[in-house]
Amino acid sequence: xxxxxxxxxxxxxxxxxxxxxxxxxxxxxxxxxxxxxxxxxxxxxxxxxxxxxxxxxxxxxxxxxxxxxxxxxxxxxxxxxxxxxxxxxxxxxxxxxxxxxxxxxxxxxxxxxxxxxxxxxxxxxxxxxxxxxxxxxxxxxxxxxxxxxxxxxxxxxxxxxxxxxxxxxxxxxxxxxxxxxxxxxxxxxxxxxxxxxxxxxxxxxxxxxxxxxxxxxxxxxxxxxxxxxxx
Numbered sequence: 001x002x003x004x005x006x007x008x009x010x011x012x013x014x015x016x017x018x019x020x021x022x023x024x025x026x027x028x029x030x031x032x033x034x035x036x037x038x039x040x041x042x043x044x045x046x047x048x049x050x051x052x053x054x055x056x057x058x059x060x061x062x063x064x065x066x067x068x069x070x071x072x073x074x075x076x077x078x079x080x081x082x083x084x085x086x087x088x089x090x091x092x093x094x095x096x097x098x099x100x101x102x103x104x105x106x107x108x109x110x111x112x113x114x115x116x117x118x119x120x121x122x123x124x125x126x127x128x129x130x131x132x133x134x135x136x137x138x139x140x141x142x143x144x145x146x147x148x149x150x151x152x153x154x155x156x157x158x159x160x161x162x163x164x165x166x167x168x169x170x171x172x173x174x175x176x177x178x179x180x181x182x183x184x185x186x187x188x189x190x191x192x193x194x195x196x197x198x199x200x201x202x203x204x205x206x207x208x209x210x211x212x213x214x215x216x217x218x219x220x221x222x223x224x225x226x227x228x229x230x231x
Contacts, residue, residue: 001230005164006112006223007156007184009174010122010129012196013220014109015099015136021063022198024090028067031083036074045070050202057149059125064091095128099135104221106138111224113141119163120145121156121172123179151179156187171227173220176203185213190230194220 011017029038036044049066056062067087071079112118120142122129129147133139144163148155160170167188174180175196182205184191190213208214215226
């Protein structure tokens with residue numbers, strides 16, 4: 001089996017992301033402690049986030065707007081004290097967080113780039129994702145960057161046809177079963193799941209047990225070896 005192209009997810013595959021969202025949500029709970037119990041706040045925020053995905057897409061900006069909307073709903077439009085200013089400050093801090101590749105990423109991508117076309121395929125805010133890629137120092141290893149509004153089978157078919165030799169000769173690697181693995185397999189690609197300790201509930205799905213093109217890897221360091229084994 002010939003592999004020509006390797007697609008890689010960005011957030012929580014190449015660098016930390018969900019950890020920042022969880023820490024900010026902890027901060028949000030503290031700000032709203034006098035207004036709503038943590039479980040009530042979390043449920044309302046999750047509902048509003050899902051509702052807003054089609055409007056704001058994925059990323060920090062949409063998350064910040066959803067926190068603001070949650071506050072307005074739970075307080076009847078009269079948030080206490082400096083809550084609004086504090087939420088905006090938290091969002092700005094998330095956007096300015098340093099970006100450092102996860103362990104093993106630099107070496108794995110450098111090795112892969114010697115034999116395959118690397119394509120970054122990620123969701124999120126265009127400007128922020130471009131900034132994170134530049135800050136990571138990994139940009140020169142990719143032949144293309146695709147920042148998409150959603151990851152489905154049609155997305156992978158289009159991206160791997162545009163930047164490679166089609167999905168049948170491509171591998172997609174990422175941490176999200178829902179976005180990185182299942183639709184890539186549906187498109188006809190191989191898929192390698194590299195779990196991250198934290199996963200947003202929206203990105204969870206069951207693994208495709210027994211699928212001949214699927215592999216679960218303990219770390220991204222194992223990706224080059226697994227791809228070589230496909231030949």
